[in-house]
Amino acid sequence: MAASTSPLVQLTLVRIREYTREPEALFWVFVFPVLMTLALGIAFRSQQAAPVHVGIEAVTGSDALAAMLAGAPGLDVRQVPGDRIDAALRDGEIEVVVRPGTPPVYRYDPSRPESRLARLAVDDALQRAAGRVDRWAPAEEAVVTPGSRYIDWLVPGLVGLNVMATSLWGIGFSIVQARTRKLLKRLTATPMRQRDFLLAQITGRLLFLLPEVAVLVGFAWIAFDVRIRGSLWLFGAVTLLGTLSFAGLGLLMASRARTVEAMSGLLNVIMLPMWLLSGVFFSTANFPAAVQPLLQAIPLTALNDALRAVTLEGAGPAAIAGEAGILAIWGIATFAGALRLFRWQ
Amino acid sequence: MSTAECAALRCTGLVKRYGPVLAVDGLDLDVRAGECFGLLGPNGAGKTTTIEILEGLLEPDAGTVEVLGHRWADGARRLRERLGIQLQETRLEEKLTVEETVRLFRAFYREGRSVDEVVRFVELQAKRRSRVGRLSGGQRQRLAVACALVGRPDLLFLDEPTTGLDPQSRRQLWALLEVFRRDGGTILLTTHYMDEAEALCDRVAIVDRGRVIALGSPAELIASLGAAHVIEFALAEPGVPPSDDRLRALPGVSDVRRENGAVQLASDVPHLAVPALLAAIAGDGARLALLTTHSATLEDVFVALAGRHLRDT
Numbered sequence: 001m002a003a004s005t006s007p008l009v010q011l012t013l014v015r016i017r018e019y020t021r022e023p024e025a026l027f028w029v030f031v032f033p034v035l036m037t038l039a040l041g042i043a044f045r046s047q048q049a050a051p052v053h054v055g056i057e058a059v060t061g062s063d064a065l066a067a068m069l070a071g072a073p074g075l076d077v078r079q080v081p082g083d084r085i086d087a088a089l090r091d092g093e094i095e096v097v098v099r100p101g102t103p104p105v106y107r108y109d110p111s112r113p114e115s116r117l118a119r120l121a122v123d124d125a126l127q128r129a130a131g132r133v134d135r136w137a138p139a140e141e142a143v144v145t146p147g148s149r150y151i152d153w154l155v156p157g158l159v160g161l162n163v164m165a166t167s168l169w170g171i172g173f174s175i176v177q178a179r180t181r182k183l184l185k186r187l188t189a190t191p192m193r194q195r196d197f198l199l200a201q202i203t204g205r206l207l208f209l210l211p212e213v214a215v216l217v218g219f220a221w222i223a224f225d226v227r228i229r230g231s232l233w234l235f236g237a238v239t240l241l242g243t244l245s246f247a248g249l250g251l252l253m254a255s256r257a258r259t260v261e262a263m264s265g266l267l268n269v270i271m272l273p274m275w276l277l278s279g280v281f282f283s284t285a286n287f288p289a290a291v292q293p294l295l296q297a298i299p300l301t302a303l304n305d306a307l308r309a310v311t312l313e314g315a316g317p318a319a320i321a322g323e324a325g326i327l328a329i330w331g332i333a334t335f336a337g338a339l340r341l342f343r344w345q
Numbered sequence: 346m347s348t349a350e351c352a353a354l355r356c357t358g359l360v361k362r363y364g365p366v367l368a369v370d371g372l373d374l375d376v377r378a379g380e381c382f383g384l385l386g387p388n389g390a391g392k393t394t395t396i397e398i399l400e401g402l403l404e405p406d407a408g409t410v411e412v413l414g415h416r417w418a419d420g421a422r423r424l425r426e427r428l429g430i431q432l433q434e435t436r437l438e439e440k441l442t443v444e445e446t447v448r449l450f451r452a453f454y455r456e457g458r459s460v461d462e463v464v465r466f467v468e469l470q471a472k473r474r475s476r477v478g479r480l481s482g483g484q485r486q487r488l489a490v491a492c493a494l495v496g497r498p499d500l501l502f503l504d505e506p507t508t509g510l511d512p513q514s515r516r517q518l519w520a521l522l523e524v525f526r527r528d529g530g531t532i533l534l535t536t537h538y539m540d541e542a543e544a545l546c547d548r549v550a551i552v553d554r555g556r557v558i559a560l561g562s563p564a565e566l567i568a569s570l571g572a573a574h575v576i577e578f579a580l581a582e583p584g585v586p587p588s589d590d591r592l593r594a595l596p597g598v599s600d601v602r603r604e605n606g607a608v609q610l611a612s613d614v615p616h617l618a619v620p621a622l623l624a625a626i627a628g629d630g631a632r633l634a635l636l637t638t639h640s641a642t643l644e645d646v647f648v649a650l651a652g653r654h655l656r657d658t
Contacts, residue, residue: 189401190496
């Protein structure tokens with residue numbers, strides 16, 4: 001019965017027990033990412049078939065206009081009273097509003113891609129109904145093959161996000177709690193090597209990595225047929241490296257904080273930008289070219305890019321060496337910083 | 346173990362400042378191997394700061410510390426193998442069981458007692474598979490002592506070991522410490538309970554404002570008051586107590602102190618002093634609002650030296 005007398009083993013066991021005896025932690029680590037994958041997978045799965053929502057301002061002539069659009073494919077047309085138009089546009093109920101007239105007026109927000117698309121679609125349908133003759137009827141190939149869908153792109157990002165969140169929260173909270181309850185101070189009053197304590201935080205995290213990632217990847221495979229094209233070993237190695245990197249960052253963040261509140265604030269400050277800037281939900285290509293080098297240097301961007309390269313393109317080790325290097329540098333630098341700054345009391 | 350006269354712990358001229366506050370102000374101590382030594386003083390007297398400096402957890406601003414003949418700078422890890430430490434207000438991991446907690450601490454020491462032995466010693470066998478979070482205050486404190494004893498220490502540091510415990514739990518813990526003593530262990534403890542110091546300690550240093558203001562065995566310190574009993578009285582308004590000289594002239598009264606309107610008389614023979622006091626008050630036409638007598642304690646020693654009670658601060 002776990003009778004090893006190695007301090008590292010005992011300290012790691014503490015981490016595992018702390019974790020498995022905390023039902024809430026298990027929820028956030030195992031259930032939450034799966035629920036998020038499920039929700040996003042369902043939300044975006046039907047995107048290709050989603051119709052364009054068109055509003056017609058309810059004034060004289062709106063019935064005739066509605067009749068012109070009635071047969072057009074891919075349009076969802078409704079009449080909207082004048083005082084409801086701005087609210088309906090803002091809330092995304094409709095993407096463009098047509099005011100009857102000769103010619104008609106299109107009211108839409110050009111900064112929203114779906115509004116621009118709706119404007120083109122409704123214009124196309126009206127021109128055609130008014131007698132425009134198309135020069136050709138193109139043939140279409142719909143992309144529905146696994147590997148090219150949004151969900152295929154999303155899942156590696158969610159794995160990266162999960163690796164980051166569990167490493168930072170898991171390590172940050174357990175250390176700050178131990179500090180506030182003066183357990184850290186009590187441990188330094190024994191002959192324990194401080195290095196063993198910090199290493200146990202990381203080994204504890206690594207032991208949970210496999211089930212965490214396996215549950216998420218396995219769920220995406222079963223529910224959405226998301227497959228990893230590259231080597232599973234390489235995928236595992238990248239998540240391992242990512243965990244080490246974020247474990248270092250977690251230790252650094254936790255090296256000084258005295259209260260759980262301070263720790264939460266600190267973690268939110270570094271995690272929120274990464275949620276937005278590291279290409280979890282949408283591509284980093286959306287940001288201006290000038291900030292790209294900065295984005296690429298963020299550890300979560302490096303992790304996500306490497307995971308996507310392995311998952312979607314079947315990349316080998318050489319192709320992701322740059323990302324791996326960025327993760328390694330972050331890991332080493334933050335761990336060294338944590339060793340230097342760590343406050344035991 | 347060394348002989349009883351050898352110093353287990355020695356410090357000279359300790360000074361520790363926190364900003365403008367002088368927490369420890371030139372403190373000297375000498376603890377002999379095999380004795381139980383108590384630092385007694387009110388909250389904020391500098392007891393915890395002192396003990397944490399001795400434990401090597403805080404750097405003093407000035408002064409020297411020698412523990413079991415070694416300085417902290419000469420190798421803290423080797424020294425820690427021989428020390429058992431219980432800190433004030435440590436909350437051990439609540440999700441671990443008693444047994445798991447002791448096993449964790451055992452792993453840090455090269456040599457020590459078995460987990461079974463220590464758990465039995467602190468009488469937690471029945472709780473060995475209970476989570477720490479479900480233990481009572483007394484049980485948690487015994488577990489803290491178990492963690493301190495698991496490395497078979499020569500010297501045990503205890504910071505306010507029974508603060509917040511019920512009387513039964515306190516006595517149970519005292520009994521454990523007696524057994525550790527009997528086996529030749531040395532104890533340094535801090536407390537603001539005079540009865541604890543009297544029950545456990547061979548010698549006591551009374552600490553106030555970061556300095557030792559008295560040092561000796563509890564019996565010696567109490568004897569220094571000059572009398573074995575204290576008579577305390579106060580008069581109902583508008584009575585004015587007799588002057589110090591008149592009180593000192595009463596039969597059996599050896600000393601007079603005043604504190605917050607109450608007057609304390611030291612006496613070895615209260616059966617003579619009390620009737621004389623009552624007669625003097627009745628003669629003045631005053632009425633008593635309070636009259637108590639008790640055997641002199643370390644509390645009275647503290648009041649006599651510091652001019653206030655241990656629990657006042």
